[in-house]
Amino acid sequence: MNDEIQGEEAIQDGASTKVSNLREKAKKYTQALKGNPEAKACAYGSAAQGVIVGAGVLMAIPLLKLAEASVCGEPLPDECTKRVYGFRPSSLLTLMSTISGFLACVILPTVGGMVDATPYRRGIALMTGIILVIEHFVLIIVSRNTWFFCSLLLTISSIFYFTHVTLIYAYIPELTDNEEDLTTYNSIFVLVRSFIVIPYYIITGLAFYLVVGLDGIGTLDFEQNIARVSTCVESIFLIFLYFMTFYKGLEARPPKQKAAESPLKSILKIKETASEIYTRYPALYWYLVTLLPYSNSVASMASISVTFVTSFLKAETWLIGLMAIMFGVCNIIGSRVHPFIAKRINLLNDIKLNMVLWIVLCITSGLTVTGPERMNLFLVFACLFGFIFGWAIPSMRTVYFCLMPKGRESQFAGIYMFFSTGLIWLPPLLFTILNEAGLRMNYILLLLFVPFVISLLLLTKVGSFEDAVANVKKQEQMDEEMEEKRLAEMQEQGINGDGIHEDNGPVHEDSLESKTE
Numbered sequence: 278m279n280d281e282i283q284g285e286e287a288i289q290d291g292a293s294t295k296v297s298n299l300r301e302k303a304k305k306y307t308q309a310l311k312g313n314p315e316a317k318a319c320a321y322g323s324a325a326q327g328v329i330v331g332a333g334v335l336m337a338i339p340l341l342k343l344a345e346a347s348v349c350g351e352p353l354p355d356e357c358t359k360r361v362y363g364f365r366p367s368s369l370l371t372l373m374s375t376i377s378g379f380l381a382c383v384i385l386p387t388v389g390g391m392v393d394a395t396p397y398r399r400g401i402a403l404m405t406g407i408i409l410v411i412e413h414f415v416l417i418i419v420s421r422n423t424w425f426f427c428s429l430l431l432t433i434s435s436i437f438y439f440t441h442v443t444l445i446y447a448y449i450p451e452l453t454d455n456e457e458d459l460t461t462y463n464s465i466f467v468l469v470r471s472f473i474v475i476p477y478y479i480i481t482g483l484a485f486y487l488v489v490g491l492d493g494i495g496t497l498d499f500e501q502n503i504a505r506v507s508t509c510v511e512s513i514f515l516i517f518l519y520f521m522t523f524y525k526g527l528e529a530r531p532p533k534q535k536a537a538e539s540p541l542k543s544i545l546k547i548k549e550t551a552s553e554i555y556t557r558y559p560a561l562y563w564y565l566v567t568l569l570p571y572s573n574s575v576a577s578m579a580s581i582s583v584t585f586v587t588s589f590l591k592a593e594t595w596l597i598g599l600m601a602i603m604f605g606v607c608n609i610i611g612s613r614v615h616p617f618i619a620k621r622i623n624l625l626n627d628i629k630l631n632m633v634l635w636i637v638l639c640i641t642s643g644l645t646v647t648g649p650e651r652m653n654l655f656l657v658f659a660c661l662f663g664f665i666f667g668w669a670i671p672s673m674r675t676v677y678f679c680l681m682p683k684g685r686e687s688q689f690a691g692i693y694m695f696f697s698t699g700l701i702w703l704p705p706l707l708f709t710i711l712n713e714a715g716l717r718m719n720y721i722l723l724l725l726f727v728p729f730v731i732s733l734l735l736l737t738k739v740g741s742f743e744d745a746v747a748n749v750k751k752q753e754q755m756d757e758e759m760e761e762k763r764l765a766e767m768q769e770q771g772i773n774g775d776g777i778h779e780d781n782g783p784v785h786e787d788s789l790e791s792k793t794e
Contacts, residue, residue, distance in 0.1 A: 316452050316462055318526020320469045322445045325518040327470035327605075329409065329438060330579065331477050332511035334601050336416060336431065337370050337583045338594050339500040343424035344369045346497055362425075366588075368712055371705030373428060374580040377435035378573075378702030381694070388440055392447075392687040399529045402444035405437045406519045412437070414512040417505050421497075439694060447690035448527055450678040456746070459678055460616045460624070463671035471608030471667055473514075478598050481510045494593075503594055530686075550688065557752050560745030561680040563738040565696045568673065571632065571732035572697035574725060575669050577704040578662065581722075584708070589718040591649045600656060604663035611667025624676045625742040631672060632736070634665045635729040643723020673697065679746055682753055704728070 344366035348359040359365075364372060392398050412434040419427045449466075453459055485506045492499075554562050586592045586600065619627040642658040645651065674693075681689045704725065711721045739745065 313452055314526050315448055315528070316465075318522045319445060319448055319452070319462070320466055321518050321522040321526070323466040323470040324473040325406070325515055325522065326438075326442060327473040328477050328511055328514045328518065329413070330470075331474040331601060331605075332413065332507050333431070333579070334583055334597065335481070335507040335594070336419065336427075336504045337580070338587055338597060339419060339497070339504045340424055340428055340431075341366060341369055341584065341587050342497055342500055343419075343421055344428075346421065347424070351497060364709070365713060368584075368709040369428060370580040370584045371709045371712070373432045373435075374577060374705040375702035375709065377432045377439075378577075378698065378700070378705070380436050381439040381698065381701075384436065384440070388443070388691060392444065396529050396531055398444055398447060398687055399523065399527050402441055402527065403519070403523050405441035405444070406515070406522070408437050409434060409441060410512055410515045410519070413508055413515070416508045419501060419504050419508075439698060443690050443694045444687065445527075446674070446693065447686040449674065450681065450683065450686050450689075456624075456675075456679055457616075457620070460619060460671070460675045463674045463678075464612045464616050467612040467667055467671045468609050471605040471612065471663075474605040475602055477510065477514060478602055481507045482598070484510055494595075500594055550685075550692070558680065558682065558745075558749065560739045560742075560748065561677075563735065563740075564676060564680055565692070567732050567735040567739070568677075568693075568696040569700055570728035570735070571628075572669075572673055573700040574704050574728040574732075575635070575666060575673075576698050576701045578666065580705055581708055581725075582659075582662070585718050585722060586655070589648075590646075590652050590655060592652065596652075600659050603656065603660050604666075607660045607663030608667030611664040611669075612671055614664075615668045615672050619672065619675075623742050624672065624679070625736070625739060628669075628672050628676065629733060629736060631665055631669050632729050632733045635669075636726045636733075638662060638665065639726035639729070640723055643719050643721075643725075646719050646722070647717075648719075676742075679742075680749060682749060682756075684756075 344361055348361045348366065392401060412430060415430060416427050449459075449462065452462055481503075485503055488506060489502045554565070583597070586597055592600070615627065618630065622630070638658065638661055642655070642662075646655045646658065677693050677697075681693075708721055711724075712718065
């Protein structure tokens with residue numbers, strides 16, 4: 278009897294210890310954000326990103342079905358093989374991702390370089406946020422007659438979304454110089470981004486029930502109404518979250534010394550920066566190359582998976598919403614597992630393990646989820662994909678911010694967005710081509726393992742993570758010493774900090790640089 282009592286007490290003590298540990302972790306996260314108002318602002322900005330992604334899923338479903346209905350009629354057939362504007366309706370989302378991703382990859386590095394030359398990083402981030410609120414609210418007009426216009430508007434809004442996210446990312450490297458704290462911050466941001474989807478879907482469902490009711494479940498009108506209510510709720514969420522982001526956080530930044538002042542100079546600066554990365558930061562160079570197949574495949578999973586479950590598995594909206602909530606919960610778990618693993622095997626090995634899991638899941642899901650009758654099995658895979666997705670995002674960011682030099686945050690954030698999402702259009706494009714050729718979608722899903730294999734091979738070129746971080750600090754120290762030497766020579770020549778000689782007026786930068794060299 279005493280042994281049983283002691284066993285029960287031990288179990289209770291163990292449970293109490295676990296609860297206490299969870300409280301301590303939650304307290305640690307809360308204190309981390311309270312102690313840094315800009316980190317707190319970035320958390321609100323990440324929550325806004327989660328709302329936009331969650332609302333995008335609810336809008337994408339009726340857009341796909343409306344495109345099918347426009348050429349195949351209602352009720353929708355099991356498979357719509359007719360074409361609208363030259364493409365299968367099932368290719369709509371991946372085609373939209375292709376266009377918006379391509380435009381973003383052209384624009385973002387240049388925008389980042391130009392923003393660094395101004396004190397308007399905060400203002401431009403706020404402006405793009407306001408544009409996103411307006412554009413997404415206009416999507417309330419989605420219907421049988423406006424689905425194509427709404428598709429174009431959603432494609433255009435993606436460009437503003439990528440620009441907005443780039444400028445928010447530019448603040449993250451400035452939050453801390455500590456690698457472990459940076460890992461914690463990025464984990465928090467992904468956790469918040471994933472968690473916000475749950476209350477957003479709950480409130481959207483409650484609002485839909487109160488305003489519209491549950492009549493006509495499964496019909497196209499029902500899908501349209503869900504999208505309309507969701508975009509109204511989304512606008513309210515975004516207004517609140519952007520207010521909290523910019524009210525007391527994300528202060529303006531002064532112009533960066535090495536920034537470009539015009540689009541032409543920004544393009545030339547990108548070339549100069551690319552040469553600098555290749556020669557001075559080889560680990561960063563190979564890491565960026567690795568991101569091309571890896572991050573872009575991860576980022577493109579949203580449009581591909583929504584197309585897969587809507588057109589191939591024939592899932593209804595409520596089930597897709599449930600799947601998105603499950604995906605978000607597993608995102609949270611994955612984001613928490615990442616710092617735990619990275620602390621033990623280092624950040625680079627952490628990413629390698631994540632890549633291996635992507636390869637395994639793509640192959641197994643593609644071979645086993647062969648049709649709508651395997652929907653329950655895909656729910657399990659959706660949870661597993663959510664887990665490794667939530668793990669991948671903070672891991673990628675933290676490694677990049679540790680390997681990048683400081684002082685040109687907007688430009689390097691633009692470079693990160695270019696390499697991490699600049700080819701986001703390529704996987705959807707390949708998906709569209711294979712879908713147009715008639716290949717079954719589960720086989721297309723299987724083939725997605727290829728870019729992760731390529732990424733795993735490329736990542737071996739980065740070398741030692743510790744040596745790479747040490748090289749960044751060494752190069753930054755050398756830059757500081759050169760800058761101090763330049764300022765000392767300017768003082769000796771009677772030139773002030775603005776490059777103006779006390780007697781002879783402005784001094785040409787080229788002549789000063791040549792003397793310094």
